[in-house]
Amino acid sequence: MEPWHGHLLKERVDQSSLLIQGNRACVLGALDAGVRFYAGYPITPSSEIMEAMAFELPRAGGVFVQMEDEIASICACIGAALTGEVAMTATSGPGFSLMQEAIGYAIMVEAPLVIVNVMRAGPSTGRPTAPSQGDVMQARWGTHGDHPAIVLAASNVADMYRLTMAAVRFALRFRTPVTLLADQVVGQMRESFSEELIGRYRLTSGDFDFTPGYLHPDVAREVRRPHILGSGEHPHVTGLFHDETGFPTNDPEKTDKFLRDLYNKVAHHRDELCLYDVKNEGNGRVCIVAYGSCARSARAAWRLADQEGLSVEILHLYTLFPLPVEIIQKVARRVEFMIIPELNLGQYAHEVRKMAEQWTTVIGMNKTDGTLITPREILDRIAELVGKYESV
């Protein structure tokens, strides 16, 4: 199927430039990656994704369904995925909570899905219109049992486009749900975006052939051969531990192998799954480890620091899970401090600390008042740290 680009024209402000909202860029990425099924329930600050999908999908030959709630939404997506469709839904914290049980089911039945969570301040209804990164650990461990998780984090409009595409690719290759995290600022911001960039990240149409029953040619070796509805077979699908036939099993050896395969199909492919960017590599005693909108604050802080003669390294993570162990430990070995700015009370800093504290001091910087961390706040913290240790 050819990538479908009619929708892009509407976003053009002139021949060469586009100004697109993050949530809409996510929809463009999804369409370009072959998503043709969306079921959802609107919620601020993710609603524009659903709104755009409702408009675009029927025109792209896809199916859009507004469901009665988020539980039904994700279940509809699982059903679509089991027929070989690429399915997607988008939500925010309260809806993501409702989806957790079915996410476990999707993992167990190896249904490829993309779930976008545009985070708002929580818990509960919280502050619907304020940005947050409070759902990071929920994205990893929200559903019960030992399970794999692929979690990506977008920091700008271009990320919303390309990471949505990456999410589709990962979902198909590893046959598992992939969560893309954004926040109110990233989801609802509009930003200059060039068609050149779209070209650069476009996956070739050969990567995606979505005739029903089709299995991604590049599927990871640990994935069990899926039984696809509509393929002429009579598949049995269950959330119970099952064997190759799809029917339940209580055989200790089989269930143990099943769980380990499920887990390892992600853990063994960290190299491929862990997307990140290092700025100013090997220069400076301090590294800012950041993701999402905090990565933008970090970049701005890095420029300010540079003006003040302070050298700082930045590790910008696009993949939060599986944990990018190798790069974190590599950087940890060469810096004295790792600063982790987050719009939560230190959820990811805790993960980094476990990986890095034998080599470096890991310091969380946390804000939960519904505003972004400013570059100046990060710079002040760096100056304080470096100064404090110099004066000892």
Place this chain on the structure above:
Amino acid sequence: MSGARGGTSPEQKPWDLLAGRDFIEVRFGGSGGQGVILMGVILATAATLDHRRVVQTESYGPEARGGYSRSDVIISNEAVDYPEVERADLLVAMSQPAATQYIGSLREEGIFIYDSESVTEPPLFRGTTFAVPFARMALEETGRKQTTNILALGAVATITGIVLADSLRKAVMGKVPPGTEELNSRALARGLALDPAEWQRGGAGAHS
């Protein structure tokens, strides 16, 4: 102050108080329903047409109607990192709470523009200030209070030169609801024709 210009030309030559700057931070503030976020979107679109790099963010209350509403626009010649206003070069306040709350984010040498009927107690600001009865003008010009935001954008362009008038016209036409083009075009023209000298309340003029 020697900024006053004679004549009643339909469109004022911009004062260009912010024209040509490499990096400009703009904040629009008001209440839900005034079209404050649309002001940000339109300015961002116009700046994109001027081949600038732009980021526009929005922040609003959880209420379906009313509540606060804010839109930040960063216009730059390079990619923008931090997406929100840190020290505004321009603050446009369409309500009293917005003026009171955001005046602190405006730098001393920045420009403060407000709707003089909504902002009855302007906060203390020593810099360049313009007080314009945007809502009243819109009502006079088009009979529709809803065109206030577009009229104010025209005034912003004339006072600051932040975007080209042509780009702003194109952006407005592309973003207003179908069927309202003519009304909004009149509102915009009225804003673009505004004489900054007539509405300046304090601070430096164009030629000071």
